[in-house]
Amino acid sequence: MTKILKTAALIGALLINSTYAQAEENIWNWLTDFQRAKEVKPVTDKQFLKECGECHFAYQPGLLPARSWEKLLNADALKNHFGVNAELDKETLQSIFNYAAENSADKSFYKRSRKIARATAEGEAPLRITEVRYIKRKHKDIPEKMVKGNNDVKSLSYCNKCHTQADKGVFDEDTVSIPNYPDRIN
Amino acid sequence: MKCNIRFIVAASAFLIALPGVVYAGDAVRDIAIPSITSAYTNGSKSYMLALNDDPSSQKNGNAIQPSPQAAEFEPPMFSRSNAHKYLGLSTLALVVATALAPKPEEDATTQAQLDEQKSSTHAKLGRAAATLAAATVTSGLLAHWDDFHLEDGWADPDNMHAMLGTAGALAMLYAVSKAPAEGHAGMGMAGGIAMGGAIKLTW
Numbered sequence A: 001m002t003k004i005l006k007t008a009a010l011i012g013a014l015l016i017n018s019t020y021a022q023a024e025e026n027i028w029n030w031l032t033d034f035q036r037a038k039e040v041k042p043v044t045d046k047q048f049l050k051e052c053g054e055c056h057f058a059y060q061p062g063l064l065p066a067r068s069w070e071k072l073l074n075a076d077a078l079k080n081h082f083g084v085n086a087e088l089d090k091e092t093l094q095s096i097f098n099y100a101a102e103n104s105a106d107k108s109f110y111k112r113s114r115k116i117a118r119a120t121a122e123g124e125a126p127l128r129i130t131e132v133r134y135i136k137r138k139h140k141d142i143p144e145k146m147v148k149g150n151n152d153v154k155s156l157s158y159c160n161k162c163h164t165q166a167d168k169g170v171f172d173e174d175t176v177s178i179p180n181y182p183d184r185i186n
Numbered sequence B: 001m002k003c004n005i006r007f008i009v010a011a012s013a014f015l016i017a018l019p020g021v022v023y024a025g026d027a028v029r030d031i032a033i034p035s036i037t038s039a040y041t042n043g044s045k046s047y048m049l050a051l052n053d054d055p056s057s058q059k060n061g062n063a064i065q066p067s068p069q070a071a072e073f074e075p076p077m078f079s080r081s082n083a084h085k086y087l088g089l090s091t092l093a094l095v096v097a098t099a100l101a102p103k104p105e106e107d108a109t110t111q112a113q114l115d116e117q118k119s120s121t122h123a124k125l126g127r128a129a130a131t132l133a134a135a136t137v138t139s140g141l142l143a144h145w146d147d148f149h150l151e152d153g154w155a156d157p158d159n160m161h162a163m164l165g166t167a168g169a170l171a172m173l174y175a176v177s178k179a180p181a182e183g184h185a186g187m188g189m190a191g192g193i194a195m196g197g198a199i200k201l202t203w
Helices: A002-016 A019-024 A027-032 A046-053 A066-072 A075-079 A090-102 A111-119 A133-139 B002-026 B046-052 B080-100 B111-118 B121-147 B157-178 B185-201
Strands: none
Touching: A046 A090, A066 A075, A066 A090, A075 A090, A111 A133, A111 B157, B080 B121, B080 B185, B121 B157, B121 B185, B157 B185
């Protein structure tokens, strides 16, 4: 009986200490929530979706750590947002920044976001999605001809070209379809 | 007899409820997001997306037309990843069924009693659960080998999932190897809990 209690206590400690349980703050909420959270939280903020999605795929905040959003979403940085002036009024910028920071990879309990946060070194603040260590690692085996050499893809930053459910925050292999390479086996 | 009926009713209810749980879990969250992909780019200025990549990739930056492939694509029903998921859930179902199944008499003194113990529903379910647990671990290694990165530490959800899942499967195999002669309930239960914890961590 002591053995059972010890084993149960060890497993319990491991679960309670897990990043998921910590992120959820309440172990019971986490234990009783059966909604799937294995990917990246989809964008739910209409303003974020509108302002970012006007020009490019509205990357989910859970794809970058809060440090990155701090560097990206400030008045100075937006004057030259990857070569484009993307300035926003103060209130809109504050609202978008708050949403991004609250749902960033290091604050999210979604599995893929947690993995992005774990793989990012302390203090590191990648500015491009394609510079995120976890994302680079996941794409390292994809031949260049399928991305840069593929007229329908061109760059890894076009997430939704191959990740058919990217807008829902789903980036798993089963939902990947590389344009012009229909026979690629996942 | 009464106990058997109770077990069958409980097991049936569990098995009926399980697909519903799985379906509910797979269903998309009810959130206020547009259902069409074009809302994410508003269908305009898609050429600017390339600006989020390194400059070298922008040299041939013609405007890219949306590919119809994404809209037509249906994720495969059978994949290594799905096989791993359903093997894991089936293992859990069998663990619960094993725990609910009536246990045979503990003190077997004759060969006939021993044979009866080994052929009981509890024993059969236990062996099936342990076998499925081993298959789950194997399929997990095959489907998700590139998700393990020890440099990310044990708190990485996939690393912990792998650790708990493997420990659970080993505990269940150990419990089956010790049954019926020696006590094995604790080890079997610990294996089931570890397996359940592993699934929950990456659900």
